[in-house]
Amino acid sequence: MFEKLKYFSTIFFGTFIIAVGVYFFMNPNHIVSGSISGLAVVLVNFVPLSLSAMTLLLNIICIILAFLFVDKTFGTKIIFISFLLPALLFVFELLFPGPVSPTGNIAMDMVAMIIVICYGQAVLFNANAASGGLDIIAKIMNKYLHMDLGKSIIIAGMVTVASSYFAYDLQTVIIGALSTYLSGLVLDYFIDEFTGKIRVCVISEHNDDFKRYVIETLQRGITVYTATGGYSDAQKEEILAILTKKEYGQFMDYVQAKDPNAFVTISNVKRVVGSWNTPKRRTYF
Numbered sequence: 001m002f003e004k005l006k007y008f009s010t011i012f013f014g015t016f017i018i019a020v021g022v023y024f025f026m027n028p029n030h031i032v033s034g035s036i037s038g039l040a041v042v043l044v045n046f047v048p049l050s051l052s053a054m055t056l057l058l059n060i061i062c063i064i065l066a067f068l069f070v071d072k073t074f075g076t077k078i079i080f081i082s083f084l085l086p087a088l089l090f091v092f093e094l095l096f097p098g099p100v101s102p103t104g105n106i107a108m109d110m111v112a113m114i115i116v117i118c119y120g121q122a123v124l125f126n127a128n129a130a131s132g133g134l135d136i137i138a139k140i141m142n143k144y145l146h147m148d149l150g151k152s153i154i155i156a157g158m159v160t161v162a163s164s165y166f167a168y169d170l171q172t173v174i175i176g177a178l179s180t181y182l183s184g185l186v187l188d189y190f191i192d193e194f195t196g197k198i199r200v201c202v203i204s205e206h207n208d209d210f211k212r213y214v215i216e217t218l219q220r221g222i223t224v225y226t227a228t229g230g231y232s233d234a235q236k237e238e239i240l241a242i243l244t245k246k247e248y249g250q251f252m253d254y255v256q257a258k259d260p261n262a263f264v265t266i267s268n269v270k271r272v273v274g275s276w277n278t279p280k281r282r283t284y285f
Contacts, residue, residue: 008080010127015081017120019088025113027051028101032164032176033113033183034157036062036133037085042160045167052093056086062136069140078136081124110175114183122190134160197269198248202255203227203238204262211239213254218247242272 022037032038040054047054059082066078092099101109138152147155161176202210211222220241227238243251248266255262 007127010123011081012084014120014123014127015084016088017123018117019085019092019120021113021116021120022085023051023089023092023096024099024102025109025116028099029106029109029113030164030168030172031106031110031113031179032161032168032172033117034134034154034160034176034180038176039134039160039163042164042167050090050093052086052089055089056083059083059086059133062133065140066136070136070143082133106175110179114179114186118183118186118190121187122194125191126194192270195271196245197272198243198245199240199267199269200243200248200251201238201240201265202262203236203264204255204259206259206262207237207239209258210251210255210262214239214241214243214251218243218251220247242269 018037025031026033026037027041030041032041036058037055040051040058043049043058044051044054049057063079063082102112103109134153134156137156141147141152141156145152157180158177161173161180164172164176204210211224214220214222218241220243223240225238225240227236228234229236241251252264255264
């Protein structure tokens with residue numbers, strides 16, 4: 001029960017952050033990024049609907065397409081977020097009608113929009129939640145046109161950005177294309193911050209102590225190798241652990257206190273999949 005509550009709370013938080021970026025930064029400046037929300041910003045100029053109603057309508061269409069052309073499992077996963085985002089936008093419309101640019105500068109608003117929305121998307125990604133929207137169109141292109149998923153997302157996004165020309169002007173198209181490109185870079189950065197890990201290798205006379213610390217205190221696994229010195233030809237034991245950034249800091253404090261002369265190599269790991277993510281003994285309180 002606690003895990004489900006934590007999961008849906010995370011989804012709500014991530015979607016709320018995205019809604020803030022869309023309503024307070026994207027909408028007042030007509031910044032059309034490659035997303036369903038960006039397409040909604042364009043279409044409200046031609047269809048007499050509010051931003052929340054248009055977003056809901058487009059999401060419903062995408063859900064139907066997901067069930068018809070992708071699979072039912074994927075369609076089911078995106079339903080909650082597809083309805084939650086328009087609902088949050090509707091609340092904002094009631095509480096804050098007629099939003100204006102927070103900074104009065106479209107460049108600063110664009111930067112803020114990218115940071116806010118990408119952070120929310122990274123939160124959803126880290127919770128393994130499907131955001132739906134144009135991802136569905138990209139999946140359909142991937143399935144039936146045999147295009148790479150990344151390329152499909154870019155094409156779908158850029159078509160959305162190009163559509164803003166019919167509602168606004170060329171400057172809006174250029175800003176939209178730039179924001180779409182920068183969003184990809186910022187999203188990758190946030191995802192790496194959420195999912196990135198540290199790979200630590202240690203050679204020391206106190207490796208037994210370090211193994212016990214990682215296994216018993218940090219509750220992580222250890223891999224042990226036999227390392228042979230190229231100069232001395234002596235054999236030593238090398239231990240390897242994959243840790244979160246917080247755990248890495250704790251472990252290095254312990255290593256420095258126990259053996260300041262320990263030989264330690266450190267590298268970044270972009271992502272870890274598998275049972276590492278769910279240690280059996282980890283507690284949540």
